[in-house]
Amino acid sequence: QLQLVESGGGLVQPGGSLRLSCAASGSTLDYYAIGWFRQVPGKEREGVSYITRVGGSTSYADSVKGRFTISRDVAKNTVHLQMNSLKPDDTAVYYCAATYNDYAWVPDEIDYWGQGTQVTVSS
Numbered sequence: 168q169l170q171l172v173e174s175g176g177g178l179v180q181p182g183g184s185l186r187l188s189c190a191a192s193g194s195t196l197d198y199y200a201i202g203w204f205r206q207v208p209g210k211e212r213e214g215v216s217y218i219t220r221v222g223g224s225t226s227y228a229d230s231v232k233g234r235f236t237i238s239r240d241v242a243k244n245t246v247h248l249q250m251n252s253l254k255p256d257d258t259a260v261y262y263c264a265a266t267y268n269d270y271a272w273v274p275d276e277i278d279y280w281g282q283g284t285q286v287t288v289s290s
Contacts, residue, residue, distance in 0.1 A: 176284030
């Protein structure tokens with residue numbers, strides 16, 4: 168059973184940066200597509216970025232392209248999300264997620280979720 172624990176959320180001013188981390192235990196991340204969703208109250212959970220299981224390709228939502236970078240540390244069984252040039256619209260709870268399915272980064276296809284970490288972008 169894969170377990171995911173996020174860290175690194177917090178309060179940051181517009182234009183600032185944060186680095187989220189997701190530590191996995193119980194299994195190796197090599198078996199999964201791994202990445203991030205975010206959610207604000209009253210809205211559906213939105214896919215932000217992920218790395219595929221096969222080939223390690225990365226994908227980003229249009230709203231974060233050029234500002235966010237996802238990476239995987241195989242030795243530490245951890246995935247990171249570097250978030251730069253943050254905007255108030257990036258405010259959300261960010262969830263680490265993993266799936267066996269490389270081809271559908273949507274909530275219904277996720278097999279494992281972290282507990283979430285709050286990111287607030289405000290002056």
